[in-house]
Amino acid sequence: xxxxxxxxxxxxxxxxxxxxxxxxxxxxxxxxxxxxxxxxxxxxxxxxxxxxxxxxxxxxxxxxxxxxxxxxxxxxxxxxxxxxxxxxxxxxxxxxxxxxxxxxxxxxxxxxxxxxxxxxxxxxxxxxxxxxxxxxxxxxxxxxxxxxxxxxxxxxxxxxxxxxxxxxxxxxxxxxxxxxxxxxxxxxxxxxxxxxxxxxxxxxxxxxxxxxxxxxxxxxxxxxxxxxxxxxxxxxxxxxxxxxxxxxxxxxxxxxxxxxxxxxxxxxxxxxxxxxxxxxxxxxxxxxxxxxxxxxxxxxxxxxxxxxxxxxxxxxxxxxxxxxxxxxxxxxxxxxxxxxxxxxxxxxxxxxxxxxxxxxxxxxxxxxxxxxxxxxxxxxxxxxxxxxxxxxxxxxxxxxxxxxxxxxxxxxxxxxxxxxxxxxxxxxxxxxxxxxx
RNA sequence: GGAGAGAUGGCUGAGUGGUCGAUAGCGCCUGACUUGAAAUCAGGUAAACCCGAAAGGGUUUCGUGGGUUCGAAUCCCACUCUCUCCGCCA
Numbered sequence: 001x002x003x004x005x006x007x008x009x010x011x012x013x014x015x016x017x018x019x020x021x022x023x024x025x026x027x028x029x030x031x032x033x034x035x036x037x038x039x040x041x042x043x044x045x046x047x048x049x050x051x052x053x054x055x056x057x058x059x060x061x062x063x064x065x066x067x068x069x070x071x072x073x074x075x076x077x078x079x080x081x082x083x084x085x086x087x088x089x090x091x092x093x094x095x096x097x098x099x100x101x102x103x104x105x106x107x108x109x110x111x112x113x114x115x116x117x118x119x120x121x122x123x124x125x126x127x128x129x130x131x132x133x134x135x136x137x138x139x140x141x142x143x144x145x146x147x148x149x150x151x152x153x154x155x156x157x158x159x160x161x162x163x164x165x166x167x168x169x170x171x172x173x174x175x176x177x178x179x180x181x182x183x184x185x186x187x188x189x190x191x192x193x194x195x196x197x198x199x200x201x202x203x204x205x206x207x208x209x210x211x212x213x214x215x216x217x218x219x220x221x222x223x224x225x226x227x228x229x230x231x232x233x234x235x236x237x238x239x240x241x242x243x244x245x246x247x248x249x250x251x252x253x254x255x256x257x258x259x260x261x262x263x264x265x266x267x268x269x270x271x272x273x274x275x276x277x278x279x280x281x282x283x284x285x286x287x288x289x290x291x292x293x294x295x296x297x298x299x300x301x302x303x304x305x306x307x308x309x310x311x312x313x314x315x316x317x318x319x320x321x322x323x324x325x326x327x328x329x330x331x332x333x334x335x336x337x338x339x340x341x342x343x344x345x346x347x348x349x350x351x352x353x354x355x356x357x358x359x360x361x362x363x364x365x366x367x368x369x370x371x372x373x374x375x376x377x378x379x380x381x382x383x384x385x386x387x388x389x390x391x392x393x394x395x396x397x398x399x400x401x402x403x404x405x406x407x408x409x410x411x412x413x414x415x416x417x418x419x420x421x422x423x424x425x426x427x428x429x430x431x432x433x434x435x436x437x
Numbered sequence: 438g439g440a441g442a443g444a445u446g447g448c449u450g451a452g453u454g455g456u457c458g459a460u461a462g463c464g465c466c467u468g469a470c471u472u473g474a475a476a477u478c479a480g481g482u483a484a485a486c487c488c489g490a491a492a493g494g495g496u497u498u499c500g501u502g503g504g505u506u507c508g509a510a511u512c513c514c515a516c517u518c519u520c521u522c523c524g525c526c527a
Contacts (some may be wrong), residue, residue: 039486043498045487052496055508073507242472 001374002101005036009363020336021112025100037094040087047080074319098291099212100265103342106283115361117337118348124319125328126386127352127359128313131260132413138266139416140355141408142284145171147416148434151285152400162282163274163289167401170434173206175292175400178407182294182321182398183267189317191265191296196245198269198378199236204248207376209368227419242266243394246297248376254387255380261300261310265397268293286360293399295371297372297392307367307391308345314395315347315365321398322362324423327406330359349396362402365395 007014008031015027054073061069110119111343130138145151156164169176187193199221205211210218219238239245246266260307270293281287296314301307315331322329334346345367351358370389373379379387411419417435420428 041487041496048497049495051508058508059455070507075507077507 001095001098001378003370003374007031008034008103012285013104014101017102017336020105021102021339021341022113022337023100023102023341024101025097027101030101033090033094033097037090038086040090042337044080044083046085047076047083051076051346053347066188078417084313089381096212096322098339099206099375103344103369105336105339105343106367109339109345109412110333110335111337113337115334115338117335118332118338120330120332121347123328124323124329125326125352127328130354130410130412131326132411132419135414138354138409139412140284141405142355144408144416144418148418149302150174150194150434153284153352154378157301160289161185163287165288165401166185166283170428171184171404171432172425172432173428173431174404174407177420177424178325178398178400178403179267179292179294180427181324181424186263186265186294186296186317186397189263191263194242194246194249194264194266196239196242196246196249196266196268196273198239199337200239200244200248201236204244205237205250206252208244208247208372208380209340210244212239213341217270217273219273238271239268240272241270241293242268243297246295247299247372247392247394250299250378251376253378255299255378255390257301257380257382258379260390261298261306264297264299266295266297267322270399283357285405286356288401291401293368294397296393296395296397298393299378300306300393301382302370302388302391304369307369307393310364311367311393314393314397315349316361318349318395318397320363322351323348323406323423325403327410329362334364340366342368344371351403351406352410353406355405360402360405362399363396366393368394 007027011027011031018025018027051073054069054076058069058073060064071105074112110117129136139147142153143153145430146153148170150167150169152166154166156166159166183193183280200209203216221236221238243266245268246264249264250262270291272289272325273316274287274289277287298310298314299309319331329349329351332348334348339346343366347363347365349363349365352358352364353360372392373389378390378392380390382388385417407421408418411421413419413433415435417433419433420431425431
């Protein structure tokens with residue numbers, strides 16, 4: 001899991017990271033438990049050693065000798081049981097606590113409490129009114145979607161509840177077009193595409209560091225019985241991103257150095273409960289329970305420079321898609337308070353959305369160093385023969401329907417029609433516009 | 438969903454209560470022979486963690502989790518996965 005040697009060497013760095021990431025975990029508490037655990041481990045191992053030694057002699061013993069040995073062993077066995085139970089108890093606590101120890105943000109990451117303190121690092125394109133509009137009669141995507149009969153919110157709510165929707169007719173084609181365009185873009189760049197399982201187990205959710213902590217954001221199928229590990233039903237979770245499945249793909253494996261970096265992308269439906277967001281972004285396609293996403297996932301050697309190089313690469317891939325769609329956007333450095341537990345560096349891309357009269361988050365690019373790899377157990381054999389944990393990164397390449405917001409709104413025309421972005425037309429039978437009727 | 442078979446080291450495959458981390462073969466490494474290679478022969482060859490400067494020592498691991506036992510790869514229970522047959526099905 002966490003690099004314990006590193007943690008023991010410089011606990012203050014982790015303490016600071018926890019503070020910056022607004023975690024309540026006290027590293028000192030963990031270290032105290034860690035020390036306690038090591039003492040018990042030592043004790044238990046000594047007892048086991050003694051047991052093993054005697055046990056090996058047992059077959060050669062006879063008569064009185066054997067009887068005495070049996071008596072001793074019985075006694076030792078009883079004492080061991082209670083110590084082993086104590087160890088098991090502490091081990092569980094220790095492991096859960098360890099899962100909450102953060103990755104240390106890079107020095108350049110701005111310190112801040114939440115997304116309001118993210119720092120803009122560049123702006124591409126100029127925020128503007130929709131391209132085909134001269135009047136101020138600008139419609140938002142909800143109105144456009146309704147009038148063009150390509151998005152249906154009321155019926156989505158009827159069938160599944162709030163934050164669900166139907167895409168319909170050209171709305172479906174537009175979504176598939178933008179996904180296919182993006183996927184092709186990545187495949188051309190040498191990415192291997194995955195259509196992963198949409199359900200994942202606890203290990204995958206934990207390994208990618210969504211669990212523990214994010215349980216209430218995931219739809220669960222089946223219930224895990226505490227402790228026994230037995231399952232009530234299926235014990236699976238609907239993934240919130242294909243990253244969960246794709247990053248876990250090589251879980252427990254040792255990779256060949258020559259195969260690194262691995263450039264993977266996943267296309268999948270994504271499911272999020274969005275608990276705790278009541279009343280936030282309730283209108284439209286911005287925050288919905290189910291969406292589709294093309295996600296980039298990178299596994300690379302344990303090298304900071306290589307990781308940063310790839311971070312920029314996958315950030316660039318996403319920017320290229322937005323540029324091809326001719327949508328204005330900006331890139332921000334995400335501050336410490338808005339980062340996930342394991343992330344060491346993170347950029348968001350925010351795309352201009354006229355209805356919000358502002359930028360809205362559409363992409364999220366994260367570097368994890370070995371944080372996920374340690375949880376997932378993904379190693380590689382370095383040139384010198386030693387085994388190291390890989391570094392992982394991921395970034396959205398496109399997420400729909402959220403990206404349909406700027407597309408519909410920026411490409412709307414005076415007559416209420418929507419022009420289809422040129423790069424998407426080949427994926428829609430050269431259709432140029434979405435019109436009423 | 439029903440019936441059955443199985444899961445052991447990089448691979449194949451032995452092992453049904455004790456000196457078994459585990460026979461054997463393949464593969465791989467080292468050495469000998471050879472101008473070189475092949476073949477042959479000899480030796481070696483799992484991982485994680487802990488203690489140690491090192492040499493070395495210890496613990497754990499035979500699908501996973503429980504249990505029985507002084508002692509479990511081996512016996513019992515549950516689960517997971519794979520394969521075969523039947524049923525159902527996009």
